[in-house]
Amino acid sequence: MASASDDTSENAAASEQPVSLTPAQTVLYDVYLLDTIFSFLSSPDIVSLGRTCRTALTAKRSYLRRAEDDNRRISLFFPSRPAFRKLRGKLGLTTPRTQSFDDAYRSNTYRLIVNRAHLHELGTFLESVGYTLRRDSRLGQLNLDQVVRRMRMPMNMAEGRLDGVPPRAIFGEWFYDRIVNDETFTVVLDVMSLSRGIDLLL
DSSP: OOOHHHHHHHHHHHHHSOOOOOHHHHHHTOHHHHHHHHTTSOHHHHHHHTTSOHHHHHHHHHHHHHHTOHHHHHHHHOSOHHHHHHHHHHHTOBOOGGGGTTHHHHSSEEEEEEEGGGHHHHHHHHHHTTOEEOOBTTTBSOOHHHHHHHHTSOOOOBOOOOTTOOTTOEEEEEEEEEEETTEEEEEEEEEEOOSOGGGGGO
């Protein structure tokens, strides 16, 4: 008859044995491999994959936590998270809904929707943390004041569309670049008029 001490020793030995993983589990438990593979998938594909088994579901949740980590995203583009958060709240800056998954996590591009009345303050902030206005292919190299004046002119609005934004509501798209350790980070400003009526003609 086995004693209680024998059972205890057997349990301890079993717990010390390495867990055997399948090749698929080995990949899905490796964060670097997981992020690399998932970066080639669309969000619907990742959701569908997460429904196939528990391992894939865990992998999906793990990836999405990192992909949608607001702190990580802000830290990539701005030296001070608190300073950017304060400005974002003050100016009412928003981002396209799709950016939180596809654009921000997978590339070095951060897109902001800004009311043109706040363009100068936002541009000044970006320049203060090392961003420079990208040369426009049609207009050449402009400075912030020239861009602001241009945004106040009566003009035909762009035909582009963002999630939840009516077409022809976008006045202009401007790019700010910042180089860190030979890597370029870009903040894209979608300058808009978020009000109606006479504001469209200012």
